[in-house]
Amino acid sequence: GIQxxxxxxDLILQExxxxxxxxxxxxxxxxxxWFHQNPWGQLINLFYIPSGTKQNGRLSATTVAxxxxxxxxxxxxxxxxxxxxxxxxxxxxxxxxxxxxxxxTSLSVIP
Amino acid sequence: DAEITQSPRHKxxxxxxxxxxxxxxxxxxNNMFWYRQDLxxxxxxxxxxxxxxDTNKGEVSDGYSVSRSNTEDLPLTLESAASSQTSVYFxxxxxxKLRAIYNEQFFGPGTRLTVL
Numbered sequence: 001g002i003q004x005x006x007x008x009x010d011l012i013l014q015e016x017x018x019x020x021x022x023x024x025x026x027x028x029x030x031x032x033x034w035f036h037q038n039p040w041g042q043l044i045n046l047f048y049i050p051s052g053t054k055q056n057g058r059l060s061a062t063t064v065a066x067x068x069x070x071x072x073x074x075x076x077x078x079x080x081x082x083x084x085x086x087x088x089x090x091x092x093x094x095x096x097x098x099x100x101x102x103x104x105t106s107l108s109v110i111p
Numbered sequence: 112d113a114e115i116t117q118s119p120r121h122k123x124x125x126x127x128x129x130x131x132x133x134x135x136x137x138x139x140x141n142n143m144f145w146y147r148q149d150l151x152x153x154x155x156x157x158x159x160x161x162x163x164x165d166t167n168k169g170e171v172s173d174g175y176s177v178s179r180s181n182t183e184d185l186p187l188t189l190e191s192a193a194s195s196q197t198s199v200y201f202x203x204x205x206x207x208k209l210r211a212i213y214n215e216q217f218f219g220p221g222t223r224l225t226v227l
Contacts, residue, residue: 030213041199041221048215090213098144098156098169099216 002027002091004102012108013077021072021105023087031090032063033099034072038083046072046085077109113138117202117219125227130189132222134202141207142214143185145169145177147198148221154201160185161207192226199223 003026013019023032034046047054047061049070054061058077063070074081084106088099115136124130134143145157156169158177166177174196176188189196200222205214 031215033215035218041223043201043218043221045215045217088216097142097159097167098146099154101153103153 001094002029002089002100004087004089004100006085006087006102006105008105009103010106010108012110015077015079015109015111017077017109018073018075019077019107021074021085021087021107023070023072023102025068025070025087025089027068027091027093029065029089029091031099032065032070033088034061034070035086035088036081036083037086037104043086074107077107079109079111082107082109115202115204115217115219117200117222119222120220121223123225123227124192126192126194128192130192130224132187132189132200132202132224134185134187134219135183136202136204136217136219137183138204138206138217139182140204140217141182142205143179144203144205144216145175145185145187146201146203147171147196148201149198157187157200158185189224192224194226197224197226 005024036044049063051065058075060073084104086104087102090099118133141162144159146154155171160179202219203216205216
């Protein structure tokens with residue numbers, strides 16, 4: 001099946017710093033999403049980005065489907081950005097119509 | 112605003128009891144999904160539905176059942192709760208556009224279930 005890797009696994013940032021999170025996947029995908037799981041456990045949709053670049057405020061994402069990776073950029077980080085960031089993909093090659101989540105990047109933003 | 116809700120948010124039950132977790136969405140999405148999230152396993156698909164009267168098994172469906180009598184709701188039932196079913200359960204939905212895998216999924220807030 002498709003493998004999804006994320007790096008780095010853990011990240012500690014000073015408030016105001018910028019960061020780049022990476023998601024690699026092992027095969028072609030039809031769907032890629034980025035989620036933020038906040039400290040209360042809720043999964044928040046950040047981007048639906050099977051290809052191309054999108055921006056939403058301080059966050060932006062780029063997916064290069066041909067090279068099988070996606071990047072999530074966080075600029076001017078805030079303490080409310082803390083949590084776990086998941087990349088999730090879906091492919092016609094999976095057995096079920098499901099999204100496959102990567103292991104996540106745990107981000108801590110300190111004041 | 113459209114949303115997806117789950118209830119209860121926290122549940123403690125005993126081994127052997129039947130438990131039902133509710134999921135309700137006002138997106139008018141045809142596709143609905145149930146996942147469980149466990150440390151070391153990430154999110155795993157339990158059951159999913161493409162519309163009323165349609166249900167399908169996911170990768171970890173044993174011990175769980177769902178029914179879809181309307182567009183808005185997909186309740187998840189644990190027939191006889193086991194300690195191995197202690198987990199956080201997420202419901203999700205997506206609109207119908209080609210196959211479900213092409214569509215953006217939106218997740219509910221989750222239900223934390225403890226089976227003693």
